Amino acid sequence: MRTAEIKRRYLAHFEANGHTVVPSAPLPAIDDPNLLFINAGMVQFVPFFLGQRTPPYPRAVSVQKCIRTPDIDEVGKTSRHGTFFQMNGNFSFGDYFKAGAIPLAWELSTKPVEQGGFGLDPEKIWATVYLDDDEAIEIWKQQPGMSPDRIVRRGKKDNFWSMGIPGPAGPCSELYYDRGPAYGPDGGPEVDEDRFLEYWNLVFMQHEITDVKSKEDFTIVGDLPKQNIDTGMGLERIASILQGKDNLYEIDEVWPVLARAAELTGTTYGKSGHAASESHPDDVRLRVIADHVRTSLMLIGDGVTPSNEGRGYVLRRIMRRAIRSMRLLGWQGQSFQELLPVARDCMSPSYPELAEEFGRISTYAYAEEDAFLSTLRAGTTILDTAITETKRAKQPQLSGDKAFQLHDTYGFPIDLTLEIAQEQGLEVDQDGFRRLMADQRARAKADAAARKTGHTDLSAYRSVLDQGGPVEFTGYAEVSRESRVRALLGGDGEALPVAGEGDYVELVLDHTPFYAEGGGQQADTGIINVGGGRLEVVDVQTPVPGLIVHKARVLRGEVRTGEAGFAEIDVTRRKAISRSHTATHLIHQTMRAFLGESATQAGSLNAPGRLRFDFNTPGAVSPDVLFDVEQQVNEVLLRDLEVHAFITSQEEARRLGAMALFGEKYGDEVRVVEVGDYARELCGGTHVARSGQLGLVKILTESSIGSGVRRVEALVGIDAFGFLAKEHLLVSRLAELFRVPGEQVADRVEQTVTALRDAEKELEKLRAQMVLGGAGALAQQARDLGGVAFVGTEAPEGAAGNDVRTLAQEIRGKIDQSRPAVVAVAARANGKASLIVAVNAAGKSRGLSASDLVKGALSGRGGGNADLAQGGGVPADQVPSLLAAVEKAVVEAA
Numbered sequence: 001m002r003t004a005e006i007k008r009r010y011l012a013h014f015e016a017n018g019h020t021v022v023p024s025a026p027l028p029a030i031d032d033p034n035l036l037f038i039n040a041g042m043v044q045f046v047p048f049f050l051g052q053r054t055p056p057y058p059r060a061v062s063v064q065k066c067i068r069t070p071d072i073d074e075v076g077k078t079s080r081h082g083t084f085f086q087m088n089g090n091f092s093f094g095d096y097f098k099a100g101a102i103p104l105a106w107e108l109s110t111k112p113v114e115q116g117g118f119g120l121d122p123e124k125i126w127a128t129v130y131l132d133d134d135e136a137i138e139i140w141k142q143q144p145g146m147s148p149d150r151i152v153r154r155g156k157k158d159n160f161w162s163m164g165i166p167g168p169a170g171p172c173s174e175l176y177y178d179r180g181p182a183y184g185p186d187g188g189p190e191v192d193e194d195r196f197l198e199y200w201n202l203v204f205m206q207h208e209i210t211d212v213k214s215k216e217d218f219t220i221v222g223d224l225p226k227q228n229i230d231t232g233m234g235l236e237r238i239a240s241i242l243q244g245k246d247n248l249y250e251i252d253e254v255w256p257v258l259a260r261a262a263e264l265t266g267t268t269y270g271k272s273g274h275a276a277s278e279s280h281p282d283d284v285r286l287r288v289i290a291d292h293v294r295t296s297l298m299l300i301g302d303g304v305t306p307s308n309e310g311r312g313y314v315l316r317r318i319m320r321r322a323i324r325s326m327r328l329l330g331w332q333g334q335s336f337q338e339l340l341p342v343a344r345d346c347m348s349p350s351y352p353e354l355a356e357e358f359g360r361i362s363t364y365a366y367a368e369e370d371a372f373l374s375t376l377r378a379g380t381t382i383l384d385t386a387i388t389e390t391k392r393a394k395q396p397q398l399s400g401d402k403a404f405q406l407h408d409t410y411g412f413p414i415d416l417t418l419e420i421a422q423e424q425g426l427e428v429d430q431d432g433f434r435r436l437m438a439d440q441r442a443r444a445k446a447d448a449a450a451r452k453t454g455h456t457d458l459s460a461y462r463s464v465l466d467q468g469g470p471v472e473f474t475g476y477a478e479v480s481r482e483s484r485v486r487a488l489l490g491g492d493g494e495a496l497p498v499a500g501e502g503d504y505v506e507l508v509l510d511h512t513p514f515y516a517e518g519g520g521q522q523a524d525t526g527i528i529n530v531g532g533g534r535l536e537v538v539d540v541q542t543p544v545p546g547l548i549v550h551k552a553r554v555l556r557g558e559v560r561t562g563e564a565g566f567a568e569i570d571v572t573r574r575k576a577i578s579r580s581h582t583a584t585h586l587i588h589q590t591m592r593a594f595l596g597e598s599a600t601q602a603g604s605l606n607a608p609g610r611l612r613f614d615f616n617t618p619g620a621v622s623p624d625v626l627f628d629v630e631q632q633v634n635e636v637l638l639r640d641l642e643v644h645a646f647i648t649s650q651e652e653a654r655r656l657g658a659m660a661l662f663g664e665k666y667g668d669e670v671r672v673v674e675v676g677d678y679a680r681e682l683c684g685g686t687h688v689a690r691s692g693q694l695g696l697v698k699i700l701t702e703s704s705i706g707s708g709v710r711r712v713e714a715l716v717g718i719d720a721f722g723f724l725a726k727e728h729l730l731v732s733r734l735a736e737l738f739r740v741p742g743e744q745v746a747d748r749v750e751q752t753v754t755a756l757r758d759a760e761k762e763l764e765k766l767r768a769q770m771v772l773g774g775a776g777a778l779a780q781q782a783r784d785l786g787g788v789a790f791v792g793t794e795a796p797e798g799a800a801g802n803d804v805r806t807l808a809q810e811i812r813g814k815i816d817q818s819r820p821a822v823v824a825v826a827a828r829a830n831g832k833a834s835l836i837v838a839v840n841a842a843g844k845s846r847g848l849s850a851s852d853l854v855k856g857a858l859s860g861r862g863g864g865n866a867d868l869a870q871g872g873g874v875p876a877d878q879v880p881s882l883l884a885a886v887e888k889a890v891v892e893a894a
């Protein structure tokens with residue numbers, strides 16, 4: 001029975017029994033910050049089980065896509081673990097309980113295939129129950145064909161379920177299928193979990209627990225008011241049973257990938273015994289490849305892209321492991337280009353979107369493999385040498401230094417170093433590696449701060465911060481305010497009591513309306529008046545978190561620490577920057593709407609009137625899409641939406657769907673900026689009050705700035721208007737010059753260019769004709785110099801180099817072949833003379849050589865052979881003497 005059919009039957013069975021069919025949630029677990037990926041069918045129903053939300057239906061059934069990263073090391077070694085798998089599940093929210101769940105599971109498992117069931121032999125099914133769950137045991141005993149000696153009691157570790165937090169919990173009961181003595185010893189699931197394969201787990205949520213110290217250490221407070229059912233049946237596991245396969249890598253949805261990998265690498269699959277413990281390493285590798293390629297397909301399909309953090313890193317590791325396994329089996333070529341389409345064909349019957357979006361999916365996958373292969377090429381030799389040396393020196397560990405160097409210089413990931421070293425029986429000094437990484441990170445931070453502030457040493461800033469606490473930024477609400485000078489710092493970070501006219505200082509206020517550069521937004525500039533002094537602020541930075549430092553020049557008077565003053569930003573500039581920042585949010589949101597959720601921000605610059613926005617997307621954005629994005633953004637401006645910022649908890653922001661970058665570290669409280677109902681993003685920057693204030697957004701360019709990262713640049717407000725107005729003027733001027741309406745200018749330019757090109761070609765042809773037209777007459781005028789026919793002539797004015805050469809050859813060809821002949825053509829161009837000499841076969845037989853004649857006339861300069869030679873470079877007025885020199889040489893030779 002095909003996997004897609006098993007899935008269909010599962011849903012049909014429960015739908016016929018009053019369950020609502022609910023689609024799978026996407027793999028990334030976006031609602032749960034503690035979970036990277038959905039790992040069970042119940043995850044999307046958690047709020048119902050916890051009583052946080054009222055379920056819209058009392059019973060549900062789903063087939064949920066799952067990823068379990070902790071199972072990655074089991075893949076291929078056991079018969080039953082995939083990183084990606086699908087979990088069939090039926091759920092009851094305070095509706096039926098054990099007496100409903102057990103018969104429903106039994107019926108579907110044992111009902112004959114012809115009647116829509118799975119047709120398992122009841123005698124081969126075992127059930128496990130929690131120690132004291134007599135209620136479940138009684139129900140199991142009543143199932144037709146079940147026998148009490150196949151019902152086993154097990155402890156908390158195996159048969160008690162909880163979420164590891166206070167809340168609902170309860171006993172569970174698992175169904176096992178006995179695959180027979182070839183797979184392992186007798187004795188039931190307690191003895192061998194590969195022969196007795198768990199395919200279905202029924203969870204009975206009936207207790208409330210508290211005091212949770214571990215999975216097995218907690219206190220049961222009492223019973224839940226409403227009892228729930230949560231079940232999970234591994235789709236691949238039941239498929240392996242129903243398809244008579246030893247493991248889930250050989251079922252219809254996975255096998256073709258494995259078979260293709262075996263074919264490419266020339267590996268024979270099937271060297272293992274039936275039992276998982278008898279697995280041959282080659283077979284394990286092929287299973288890993290098949291599993292990982294499929295997992296990569298499903299992950300990218302659900303919007304995950306390779307990166308160095310979070311979900312993207314899991315994907316990257318899985319892809320790399322598949323590629324490395326292929327190489328270890330001897331395949332040197334591209335793996336994903338061969339295997340990914342096979343995985344797509346296996347999975348698209350159940351997930352048609354994979355076929356539809358294969359263009360996007362494969363672009364990411366192939367680009368990632370390319371990048372990884374170049375990393376491998378660079379690092380492998382160096383690592384191999386290091387391993388050999390370490391072994392020769394009889395050291396047990398590869399040094400942290402080496403691992404760091406590989407990482408730092410060659411981008412060789414540490415987990416790969418660990419894996420390769422381990423294969424060679426070596427450990428890696430991971431502590432040493434981590435120490436070097438931490439040092440480097442600290443250095444990089446200090447460097448970056450130094451570039452912004454001029455000081456590598458941050459201690460001066462720290463002490464200012466320690467003395468007065470964080471500086472309050474008041475610029476969200478006001479553009480000027482009274483404040484006190486808390487500190488003045490000189491060029492070396494030394495505290496100054498006073499600064500005078502012309503001095504550059506760093507100035508710290510208690511409160512400030514000045515925005516420090518950050519989050520892509522440029523700093524404010526402006527004026528600070530203190531006592532009798534006046535300062536011009538040219539830059540604002542945050543060298544250490546919490547401290548806002550103004551870099552300023554004293555325009556006049558004196559400024560003292562402790563004095564009161566008045567700070568005022570350049571409002572026009574700030575407004576223009578805020579317009580750009582709001583525009584960036586709108587472009588971000590709109591790009592995602594057109595290109596998909598994965599088009600996330602990778603960097604930005606918000607400057608007065610212009611912005612730059614970098615984002616992740618696999619290929620160039622087409623002009624059509626750019627046009628649509630621009631139009632949609634401008635439509636949002638017309639809607640004049642209110643821009644509103646508020647502080648909230650991280651969870652709430654996520655729940656609201658605010659855009660934030662993966663792996664971004666925010667404190668508990670976050671600031672969310674929303675533009676009406678259109679865009680919502682975590683952001684600390686300044687914005688306009690209404691979208692209408694942007695006036696106009698004009699996208700100028702779109703380009704690549706690295707693999708998978710694109711950049712758009714745009715103008716905002718009056719700058720956008722200025723740009724369009726200039727373009728308009730340009731078109732008007734062209735229209736005037738071409739004497740056509742503006743919209744016809746492009747056509748007219750194209751016509752003109754074509755006409756010009758044609759005319760040039762025609763001109764060239766005519767010129768050649770003109771030059772060559774005289775060849776016949778010149779040949780007839782050949783003079784006889786002692787039996788040698790000689791023509792010496794100057795080419796017509798303006799003849800091109802090629803034409804001169806052709807002219808010499810034409811004249812030579814028109815002289816009777818039996819007569820020895822020498823043709824010399826001289827030409828003038830750009831104030832220089834050139835000379836071409838052609839000699840015919842009869843002339844060569846008389847000992848004449850074109851190259852000798854040219855060199856003779858030009859005192860050694862020139863090149864060619866006996867038939868044809870040329871030279872030049874002397875002043876143009878030497879043309880007659882060059883011809884005379886050739887003539888003289890011919891006379892002498894004849």
Ligand code: ATP
Nearest residue numbers: 068071080081082085198199200201232233234237
């Ligand atoms: P096991 O002990 O075999 O790892 P489990 O106890 O982790 O299984 P559950 O958490 O009860 O499994 O998940 C419910 C069902 O999902 C299991 O009965 C099994 O059929 C399936 N399942 C769990 N993990 C995997 C996996 N890595 N690959 C394929 N199917 C799985």
Ligand code: MG
Nearest residue numbers: 068070071081
């Ligand atoms: Mg498990």
